[in-house]
Amino acid sequence: DMKVTQMPRYLIKRMGENVLLECGQDMSHETMYWYRQDPGLGLQLIYISYDVDSNSEGDIPKGYRVSRKKREHFSLILDSAKTNQTSVYFCASSLGGSAETLYFGSGTRLTVL
Amino acid sequence: QQNVQQSPESLIVPEGARTSLNCTFSDSASQYFWWYRQHSGKAPKALMSIFSNGEKEEGRFTIHLNKASLHFSLHIRDSQPSDSALYLCAVNTGYQNFYFGKGTSLTVIP
Numbered sequence: 001d002m003k004v005t006q007m008p009r010y011l012i013k014r015m016g017e018n019v020l021l022e023c024g025q026d027m028s029h030e031t032m033y034w035y036r037q038d039p040g041l042g043l044q045l046i047y048i049s050y051d052v053d054s055n056s057e058g059d060i061p062k063g064y065r066v067s068r069k070k071r072e073h074f075s076l077i078l079d080s081a082k083t084n085q086t087s088v089y090f091c092a093s094s095l096g097g098s099a100e101t102l103y104f105g106s107g108t109r110l111t112v113l
Numbered sequence: 114q115q116n117v118q119q120s121p122e123s124l125i126v127p128e129g130a131r132t133s134l135n136c137t138f139s140d141s142a143s144q145y146f147w148w149y150r151q152h153s154g155k156a157p158k159a160l161m162s163i164f165s166n167g168e169k170e171e172g173r174f175t176i177h178l179n180k181a182s183l184h185f186s187l188h189i190r191d192s193q194p195s196d197s198a199l200y201l202c203a204v205n206t207g208y209q210n211f212y213f214g215k216g217t218s219l220t221v222i223p
Binding site: 035043045050058059096097098099101102104 | 145147149155156157158159162201203205206207208210213214215216
């Protein structure tokens with residue numbers, strides 16, 4: 001069963017704390033993504049990873065970093081979280097190639113107080 | 114940078130109606146086009162894709178693409194309450210970066 005798993009589903013942090021969002025996929029997909037979704041703004045790409053240790057900034061990378069040490073696992077790190085990073089974060093994966101479908105995880109709702 | 118716009122922002126239709134959703138894009142080099150559907154509180158899920166000008170039908174759903182007009186659309190025949198969701202269009206120019214529209218919120222009333 002093709003699946004993208006995100007942990008945790010809900011997270012509340014205080015401003016200045018570090019945040020780790022984790023994503024796993026069981027499809028051996030090469031390419032993985034981190035998006036954030038905000039009302040009225042749609043899905044915005046934070047980072048894209050083409051394979052292990054091959055990461056590229058998306059449209060809104062400021063304040064975020066990523067780590068991909070295994071093909072099936074992709075982490076998003078917020079060092080010293082800010083209130084404007086309150087959002088729903090989605091991880092996605094694809095086989096690689098622009099004609100491939102994205103498979104999304106269920107999302108992490110992050111609140112930074 | 115790609116600019117993807119969707120219209121309308123929201124739509125309320127009665128059960129059984131034909132529904133049309135629109136998406137325009139700015140980059141004429143765009144090659145790949147999708148519609149994703151996101152039920153409330155859930156993950157977006159791919160609905161349909163099209164890669165060449167024309168029309169593609171899958172069940173109650175039809176997608177039209179006109180690259181010259183920088184426009185594609187999704188048509189839903191015999192809309193059902195279960196079709197109520199946020200519909201997101203996505204465009205890819207060939208570099209694996211998918212640009213999404215802000216979405217159209219569809220409500221189908223029984």
